[in-house]
């Protein structure tokens with residue numbers, strides 16, 4: 001469930017009882033470490049302490065936030081306070097696609113938007129809504145919270161998103177018992193202050209688990225191969241085949257993806273693709 005000063009809080013699968021567990025010395029020797037979300041075998045040694053013996057195979061794993069075995073990711077983002085770029089959203093989405101994790105995109109703080117900005121939000125959400133479930137929420141005005149509960153109910157989920165977008169605030173408002181710490185934004189930069197410092201799985205009163213996680217400032221995509229990138233944009237799979245079967249959709253003639261930009265493929269999504277492709281090719 002969480003780590004605290006090198007001890008892990010383990011929740012028993014059958015009884016729901018929690019144990020503060022030491023890790024086995026051999027984990028350190030083998031350079032392995034359990035992470036939040038891991039399913040482990042443990043031996044209780046007294047009422048509420050014990051020792052983790054082994055870590056079971058992870059069905060999936062994300063690096064940022066660091067978590068294992070979730071059913072889905074809730075990516076929280078904002079147009080204002082902080083202003084999160086679509087490129088950052090797209091960066092996260094390719095990492096989630098690579099981890100084969102379904103992602104729900106939550107645009108939070110919609111109470112801060114005027115009518116013009118709300119129109120912009122509609123346009124942006126239509127970029128994503130064909131392939132991802134999109135929610136619009138406000139903690140302040142209690143908008144979209146029932147829908148978020150429905151998304152989380154009876155699943156194991158993780159929150160993800162930049163610092164200050166309202167991940168902890170959203171969880172406090174749908175499950176008040178969790179009492180998570182929330183932080184102001186820094187005034188000048190309108191950036192979050194990394195209030196949540198550790199990932200922690202929380203049990204939801206209405207069923208399911210969700211991890212609150214520290215906000216990230218950047219996302220490393222360098223583990224992705226340039227040729228593999230096109231597979232991580234679901235909209236590309238809908239267009240006809242390009243003339244060259246190994247087309248990477250950058251400069252090739254007869255490229256169906258490029259022809260579909262602005263029609264089936266939103267421009268900002270293709271721009272992210274081309275940018276990431278360059279970045280990954282340069283790294284290579």
Ligand SMILES: Nc1nc2c(ncn2[C@@H]2O[C@H](COP(=O)(O)OP(=O)(O)OP(=O)(O)O)[C@@H](O)[C@H]2O)c(=O)[nH]1
Nearest residue numbers: 139163164165166167168169182183194195196215
């Ligand atoms: N206006 C408005 N402010 C919000 C909303 N949700 C959260 N906030 C504010 O945004 C600030 C940051 O919220 P947090 O919940 O701490 O953000 P976080 O994503 O958990 O941030 P980290 O833990 O640093 O990653 C707080 O001052 C919240 O009160 C919202 O819907 N509307």
Ligand SMILES: [Mg+2]
Nearest residue numbers: 167168195196
């Ligand atoms: Mg937080």
Ligand SMILES: [Zn+2]
Nearest residue numbers: 242247249255
């Ligand atoms: Zn192509």
